[in-house]
Amino acid sequence: MPTVKLTRVDGQQQDLDVDSTGTLMEAIRDANCDELLALCGGCLSCATCHVHIDPADFERLAPMSDDEDALLDGVENRCPTSRLSCQLWLDDSHEGLKIQLVETG
C-alpha cells in the first residue's frame, strides 16, 4: 500500500495511504477531502476528480486512455500533468507520488 503526498486546495499537505485494490480517487474521497467532488463515482463521466501530478512524478503513472484524455479536454484548469484520479490504480512503485488537488466542478 503506497503512501502519497497530497496537497489540498487550501495548501494543506498530508500523507495519504492508497489501497492498491482501489483507485486514488477512492482513497482521497474516503479521507474526507471534500473538495474532491468525484460526482460520477469513477465511470469517467464528470472530471470532478481531476488532480495535478507533480511534473517530476508524471511519467511514473500508466498512460491515460483516450476517454480520460477527451474528458480532461473539457476541464478549464487542465495542465500538462493533469489526471483523473478515478483512473489511477497505484502500487508500491508509486510511493511518495506528489499530488495536488485542484478546484473542480
Add this chain to the structure above:
Amino acid sequence: MNANIEKDYFTDYGVLKDPYEYFESMRDRGGVYRSTVRPDVIIVTGFEESVEVLRNAEDFSSAIAPQGPALPLPFEPKGGDIREQIEAHRNEFVGGDLLVAYDGQQHKFSRSILNRLFTPSRLKANEEFIQAYSEKLVKEMVAKGGCELINEVATPFVTLVIADLLGVPEDDREHFREVIDNAPPPGNLETEGMVMDENSPLVIMGGYFYNYVTERRENPREDILTELATATYPDGSLPDALEIVRLAIFLFGAGQDTSAKLLGNSLRRLGEDHELQAQLRADPSLIPDFIEEVLRIEGSTKMTARIAVRDTKIGEMDIPAGTKVMIAIAAANRDAKRWESPAEFKLDRPKLREHLAFSRGPHVCAGAPLARVEVRIILEHLLENTSLIDIDEEKHGDKANREMDYEASFIIRGLSELHLKLSA
C-alpha cells in the same frame, strides 16, 4: 398546514402526492431531526448534512438502503459499534444482497466492475441503439397523435437500452420487457419494502443472466456479456457467477424505474410549460441543463437510507450506533441554504450538477451518465418531431384541476401514467 404536526412520510398518501410541501413543513425543525411519528428514524433534509452522511461510509452502512428506514432491523443493536452485527445479519435485510446495500470492499469491488460498463466509449456504442430506437418510438407516437408516456414509451425504452448496453440477445429482450411491465415499483407504500418471489422480474431475468454468464465463461465470444462474465475484481480474482448475475439484474431494477420516471417528470414539466418547451425546441443545446434542473427540483429518487454503524454525528446532532437515517434527497435538492429560490425552475443555476438526485459519495448512481444520455436523446427526438407536446386534458383534467397519479413508493418520485398529446 400546521408545521408542528408531522405526517408519516412512509404511509401518508398526501405526502406521496406532494412530498415537497411535506419536506418544507419539516425543514424548520433543522437540517437533521428525529421523527416524532417514527422516533427510531433521523430525517436529514439539509443539503450539507445530506452530503456529509452520503460521503461518510466509515460511520454509515448502506445495508438498509433498499428496505428503507421504516422497517425494523433484523437484530437489536448493541454497543457503540455494530459493524459485525450488520455483517452477521446481512442476508436478513430486505434487498441486502443488492449493490446499493453493500459496504466497504465488497461494494468497491462490485462497483469497479459496473463502472467499466458506463465509460464514454461504451456509452457511445450504446448511443447508436438509443438514437435509432428513440426515433422509431417517437415517430410512432407522433403518428398516432399522442401516447401514454410511462408505459408505452419510457419503460420499454429504458429497459431495452440497458439490455443493449449489456448485450442481451435480441430474442430475449422482449421477454424482459414483458416481465418488467407486470411488476410493481420498489419501495411500495403497501408493503414497506421490496418483495422478491419467483415471479419478480429481477428473479426471472436473473435466470437468464445466470445462463449467459456460465455459458460465456465456458465458451467466450466477442461480446459484452463475455466481457462482463470474465471481468475480474481489482485484486485479480474472478467474481462468483452469481455476483455478476446480481449486478446485471440490479441494473434493470435500479435503472428502469428511475430513468422512466425521470422522463415522465421531464415531460410533465414541458407539457405544463409551453414557453419552456418552445425555448428548448428552438435551442436543443439547453436540454442537458433542463434535465439537470428536473433532476434537482423533481428527481426520481426522493430518499435513500443509512444506518449508523458506530457512535457518530450528523451536523451537531449525536447519532448513536444503530440509528436509522433517512436522507431526504428531494429536500436537500431544495435547501435554500444551497439553492437560490429553490422552488423556481431555472436553467442557469451555477454548479447545478452538484444536486443530489444521483446521490453522492461511494454509492453515487453508476448509471447517471446513461440516464443523462438516454433522456437527452429521446427529448431531442420528441421536440424535433413535434410542434407542441401537451398534457391530455381528457385523462388528466384541465390545468386548474389536474389529476396525476404517482407511483405508491416512498423511494421513487414519478407518475404512474402520463397521457400526452403530440402535435406534428
